[in-house]
Amino acid sequence: MAIDALLPALLEALPVASHGHLVRSFEAHAEAARTVMQHAPLFDQVLSTFEREIARMRAVLAGTAPAAPRTATEAALLTTTRVSTFQGPCSLSGASGFFFRRDGRLFLVTSRHVLADETSSHYPDRIEIEVHTDKLNLTRYAAVSVPLYRGGLSQWRQAADTAGDVDVAAIEIDVSCLPDPCILHAFGPEHLEPSGGVAEVGDALVIVGFPLGFHDTVHHLPVVRSASIASAFGVRFQQQGYFLTDARTHRGSSGAPVLRRIHHPSADRSQLPWQLLGVHSTRMDMRTRDLVQDESLGLNCAWYADVLMALTEPSKATMAA
Incomplete structure (x- = not known):
């Protein structure tokens, strides 16, 4: 009873951020003690009493956990922002993008063709993104303006593989240019790792973006499309660095994150319980399709998100600093 009185008081005195660390440390020490006891000459009653007390302490910890900070919406919707492209004062196009954080640096990720597209002669010199305050x-x-060129050099990072250019780009965001406060959530390397099983054909996905620029214009939030994995995941479809999704998409969705929900997330993904599988690029269709007789395939290309580890590698200049 004395311990039961002490533990809640201790938790109330600890900073909120320390609660999760305390729980993890408790579980680790409990497991160490359990291992020692299992190899000691003890009666079964002692072991059962130990497990009962561990369960009781776990319940005390759970009952005194601090409430999660109140937010106005699900965190996943605050990972994605509308991307508007400009050439000087002229508005060119709209797309989607999302935030990715690595080693304390913040990146905006979108499709490469949003920032430069030779086929359509699309060459904006800046973009604007929206963040909540x-x-x-x-x-x-x-609205935050992000220049795409400095000294005549493009500021975004892009990649290529044996099949050619990868339609994903990442541009680092100068956090000093963001408003204070700035309310956003960012994926990280931990969201690229599988959890709860490997992704497979037919798995349910969501694509968070701004199709045709459509969104909640009052609250500046994206909309979500349901999707599923439509090709062998982990296999480069037709030797390209993407897989297929089955979803209804439109122009303006380019650069949207393709996500799979994690039902039992680890501690580092508890606020964003999603696996980042891909970056939506474009709809796929058959050139031989009869536009009158045949419906669109309804399939889309999503570039594998692990390319972000290459696009967000620290540059030599960053490492020298």
Whole structure:
């Protein structure tokens, strides 16, 4: 009873951020003690009493866990932002993008053709993104301008493989240019790792974006399309660095994250319980399709998200600093 009185008082005195560390440390020490006891000459009653007390302490820890900070919407919707492209003062196009954080650096990820597309002669010189400035009132937001060139050099990072260019780009965001406060969530390397099983054909996905620019214009939130994996995951479809999804998509969705929900997330993914599988690029169709007799395939290309580990590698200049 004395321990039961002490533990809640201790938790109340600890910073909120320390609670998760305490729980993990408790479980680790409990497992170490369990291993020692299992190899000691003890009666079964002692072992059962130990397990009962561990369960009781676990319940105390769970009952005194601090409430999660209140937010106005699901975190996944705050990972994605509308991307508007400009050439000088002229508005060119709209697309989707999402935030990715690595080693304390923040990146905006989108499709490479959003930033430069030789086929359509699309060459913007800057983009604008939108970020929220109040975690409870989502009508408050700020537009942030991001230059695409400095000194005549493109600022985004892109990649190529044996099949050619990868339609994914990442541009680092100068966090000093963001408003204070800035309410956003970012994926990280931990969201690229599988959890709860390997992704397979038919798995349910979501694509978070701005199709045809459509979104909640009052709260500046994206919309979500349901999708499924439509080709062998882990296999480069037709030797390209993407897999297929089955979803209804439109222009403006380029650069949207393709996500699979994780039902039992680890601690580092508890706030964003998603696996980042891909980056939506474009719809796929058959050139031989009869536009009158045949419906569209309804399939889309999603580039494998692990390319982000290459696109967000620290540069030599960053490592030298």
